[in-house]
Amino acid sequence: MARWEPNARQRLVLAALDLFGEQGYEDTTVAQIAERAGLTKATFFRHFPDKREVLFAGQEAHSLLLAEGAAAAPDAATPLEAVGAALDALTASFTAEQREFAPRLLSVVAASTELLERATFKRAALAAALASALSKRGVPELTAGLAGELGAHAFYRAFERWVDPASERTLTELARQALGELRSAAAALG
């Protein structure tokens, strides 16, 4: 019975985004998502534990990219330079297609308290993954924690700009810019 299902994961994400946008997150079922994608419920559950996680499936991969990027920074890098390397690694993984469906993703998430909570949790998870990678480089715990938060902050700030159709810069450039802005902002804390 098993057959090759090209891009099943991506088809499910796009189908979910369509349906969440059309009829709302609450009123959409896994069965409907699978049907819209031309796949079965069983295939859905091979890829995602539930309909919510369709929208946050990148959390583990993104955490790993941040951790690997930070780990690969030169030994002499400051904590924020290592954060910059982590953001380079993460942002390089984003595709033009992700940019294209990002506005729909953001508007679906913004319309649901449950999804907003989950999105906040993903952001905290990315910050924690980055902080943990910095700790492994010998950065003291508290500085690593702050640097992780700054990295997550820079990423989301850059992402918001990137999804603007008028933006002409890459996500990597925007993340570097955002990190620089946050660094300056930190110097003004007093």
Next chain:
Amino acid sequence: MARWEPNARQRLVLAALDLFGEQGYEDTTVAQIAERAGLTKATFFRHFPDKREVLFAGQEAHSLLLAEGAAAAPDAATPLEAVGAALDALTASFTAEQREFAPRLLSVVAASTELLERATFKRAALAAALASALSKRGVPELTAGLAGELGAHAFYRAFERWVDPASERTLTELARQALGELRSAAAALG
């Protein structure tokens, strides 16, 4: 039928904590919480929208205390000094009783992904409330955002120390100390 129900809100919180600890969050119903507190389900729903919110009922009050504290800081205060004033206002509201049941609260939350997500959202909401209050003081948006995150970070760091029975310092003292530590850590970001 209506009658005076002394400390209904607090009784419901304590009953919920007991039951979540005894039999798990998932397996506890609103009816059981009300019964344990010696109250009706109708009374429960006059105080909380659902069983989850019993544990996060302080979010609005805490956000307000932070905002009021920041607003009341002297005009000449730096962003972090205003954060300190906000933390003073928030921490002064905590009682010995809250300290007593805090370890149970933390362990119940730590045992549930749903509650961990909600707790992360509360932390982000406190940071956002503080950032918004700082913006109203004229602090630039990005610095206000960072200062809000630092304030939330300091509060939770202090709270963890405060609930340790061996700790002899007040929550206010611990929050001031944590904010100082975070300020030093920020200076080491590079």
